[in-house]
Amino acid sequence: MSIVITVGREFGSGGRELGRRIADELKIAYYDKEILEEVKKRTPYSLSYIESISEDRPFTLPSISYGNSFMFYKDVPLEQHFDVQNAQVEFLKEIAAKSSCVIIGRAADYILRDMNPFRIFVYADMQSKIERCKARQKEGEPQLTDKQWAKKIKLVDKKRRNFYDFYTGQYWAEKESYDIMVNTSHTEIKLISKHLADMLRPAIETDKKEVKTEA
Amino acid sequence: MSIVITVGREFGSGGRELGRRIADELKIAYYDKEILEEVKKRTPYSLSYIESISEDRPFTLPSISYGNSFMFYKDVPLEQHFDVQNAQVEFLKEIAAKSSCVIIGRAADYILRDMNPFRIFVYADMQSKIERCKARQKEGEPQLTDKQWAKKIKLVDKKRRNFYDFYTGQYWAEKESYDIMVNTSHTEIKLISKHLADMLRPAIETDKKEVKTEA
Numbered sequence: 528m529s530i531v532i533t534v535g536r537e538f539g540s541g542g543r544e545l546g547r548r549i550a551d552e553l554k555i556a557y558y559d560k561e562i563l564e565e566v567k568k569r570t571p572y573s574l575s576y577i578e579s580i581s582e583d584r585p586f587t588l589p590s591i592s593y594g595n596s597f598m599f600y601k602d603v604p605l606e607q608h609f610d611v612q613n614a615q616v617e618f619l620k621e622i623a624a625k626s627s628c629v630i631i632g633r634a635a636d637y638i639l640r641d642m643n644p645f646r647i648f649v650y651a652d653m654q655s656k657i658e659r660c661k662a663r664q665k666e667g668e669p670q671l672t673d674k675q676w677a678k679k680i681k682l683v684d685k686k687r688r689n690f691y692d693f694y695t696g697q698y699w700a701e702k703e704s705y706d707i708m709v710n711t712s713h714t715e716i717k718l719i720s721k722h723l724a725d726m727l728r729p730a731i732e733t734d735k736k737e738v739k740t741e742a
Numbered sequence: 743m744s745i746v747i748t749v750g751r752e753f754g755s756g757g758r759e760l761g762r763r764i765a766d767e768l769k770i771a772y773y774d775k776e777i778l779e780e781v782k783k784r785t786p787y788s789l790s791y792i793e794s795i796s797e798d799r800p801f802t803l804p805s806i807s808y809g810n811s812f813m814f815y816k817d818v819p820l821e822q823h824f825d826v827q828n829a830q831v832e833f834l835k836e837i838a839a840k841s842s843c844v845i846i847g848r849a850a851d852y853i854l855r856d857m858n859p860f861r862i863f864v865y866a867d868m869q870s871k872i873e874r875c876k877a878r879q880k881e882g883e884p885q886l887t888d889k890q891w892a893k894k895i896k897l898v899d900k901k902r903r904n905f906y907d908f909y910t911g912q913y914w915a916e917k918e919s920y921d922i923m924v925n926t927s928h929t930e931i932k933l934i935s936k937h938l939a940d941m942l943r944p945a946i947e948t949d950k951k952e953v954k955t956e957a
Contacts, residue, residue: 643928650917700917702865707934708923713858719922722941726933 528737530555530627530730531644533636535691535699538683539656539676541711542649545720546629552724553731556628562618569614577611582632583686584693585609612694627734632687636704637695645727648705655712656680743952745770745842745945746859748851750906750914753898754871754891756926757864760935761844767939768946771843777833784829792826797847798901799908800824827909842949847902851919852910860942863920870927871895 532549536542543559550557563581567574585608616638622628623639630639636646651659657676664670671679684700691699702708709719747764751757758774765772781792800823831853837843838854845854851861866874872891879885886894899915906914917923924934 648917652918702863702915702917702923702925703867705923706925706929708917708920710917710921712921714921718941722937725940726937 528734529623529625529642530727530734531623531635531639531642532627532629532647532727533639533644534629534631534647534649535636535687535705536632536649537651537656537700538680538687539660540649540651541659541716542647543631545647545649545709545711545716545723546631548717548720549724549727550629552721553627553629553728555731556622556626557631558619558622558628559631562615562630562633565618566611566614569618570610572607572611576607580608580611581615582690584689627731634691634694637691637697646705646707647723648700648708650700650708650710651712652710653677653680743949744838744840744857745942745949746838746850746854746857747842747844747862747942748854748859749844749846749862749864750851750902750920751847751864752866752871752915753895753902754875755864755866756874756931757862758846760862760864760924760926760931760938761846763932763935764939764942765844767936768842768844768943770946771837771841772846773834773837773843774846777830777845777848780833781826781829784833785825787822787826791822795823795826796830797905799904842946849906849909852906852912861920861922862938863915863923865915865923865925866927867925868892868895 532546532555534542534546534549536545546559547557563574563577566572566577566581570577585605615633619630619633619635619638623630623635623642623644636644657673657680660676660680688699691697695704697704707723709723711719747761747770749757749761749764751760761774762772778789778792778796781787781796782789785792800820830848834845834848834850834853838845838850838857838859851859872888872895875891875895903914906912910919912919922938924938926934
């Protein structure tokens with residue numbers, strides 16, 4: 528059976544880099560933005576819309592009261608939200624069934640819980656996250672102050688937390704939801720990812736052999 | 743400079759085993775109960791008394807009021823508590839200065855923070871901790887039910903949390919206080935400790951070379 532490695536991460540902690548490196552070390556598939564592209568193919572929505580909600584909980588509209596009775600109007604954003612989530616869940620199950628892989632975010636640890644994934648969470652202190660965000664900024668992107676970066680980081684993580692907690696009934700960034708939690712503030716990502724890959728390699732090799740035998 | 747590896751742990755999570763294995767792999771010193779023995783030599787107290795308070799916060803007695811004035815009587819348990827803590831801190835600083843080592847508990851991560859220790863925290867789900875406690879029970883020790891074990895585990899961890907939070911101003915078992923957090927519920931301790939040791943080995947080898955050169 529495929530080995531699934533999931534990576535939850537705080538914004539700016541280097542979780543994507545860590546996941547990418549583990550996938551490269553183990554020569555297995557890696558899914559992050561690829562998931563959005565696939566959801567775009569399967570739904571009528573734009574990539575930017577999908578990206579904006581792919582890790583956010585549904586936007587709940589207040590109910591409207593008429594006199595003494597309550598009425599809920601047809602909640603279009605909510606339906607669109609679930610369209611995207613359903614396509615995402617379907618795609619994650621497909622790729623996990625196909626071969627061993629690393630999946631970034633999207634509550635994949637919970638969605639694929641029947642496959643007993645190895646669940647990594649990556650975090651760092653605020654200053655270290657700000658530095659990483661600045662370092663990976665592309666030319667032409669607006670320059671933010673440290674304070675603005677901190678605000679942005681907190682906002683993205685708040686959305687991720689809401690999304691995760693809403694869909695899983697577990698708690699995002701709480702140790703009970705993960706197998707290992709890695710602080711990248713003082714440790715090189717290259718170093719951690721290498722040793723995590725070494726730890727996971729025997730399971731992956733066994734899976735590759737099984738796939739070969741089946742073929 | 744010595745490399746210090748500290749291991750915080752939930753009761754029954756296998757943190758001691760993990761620390762012991764890392765020390766064995768790296769051929770460096772290991773301190774756990776040894777700390778109590780040393781504190782015994784340095785204070786007038788019994789081993790069982792030292793053990794009972796070595797990871798607990800001081801017991802604060804209520805003040806007694808006489809009429810309208812308040813008076814605090816000489817707080818003997820509090821003084822004894824600080825005697826033990828001072829001896830413990832002194833000893834931890836001595837051993838860390840001497841050579842690279844693994845230290846279990848006792849807020850060593852905070853006490854030795856100037857040495858930039860690698861801070862591990864080990865945890866597990868309750869059922870897995872109960873199973874481990876049962877498996878390591880010695881003959882003749884009273885048999886507890888799962889419910890009684892759960893109560894005991896929670897009590898020990900509550901003391902550890904109180905101790906840690908009181909002395910460090912940080913939060914026990916919260917990710918911000920550690921470099922890596924390891925869930926032993928579904929992963930073999932032998933496997934994790936080997937790969938953590940591999941990750942830390944280059945730093946330890948460098949330290950050993952330095953010690954040799956100095957000698």
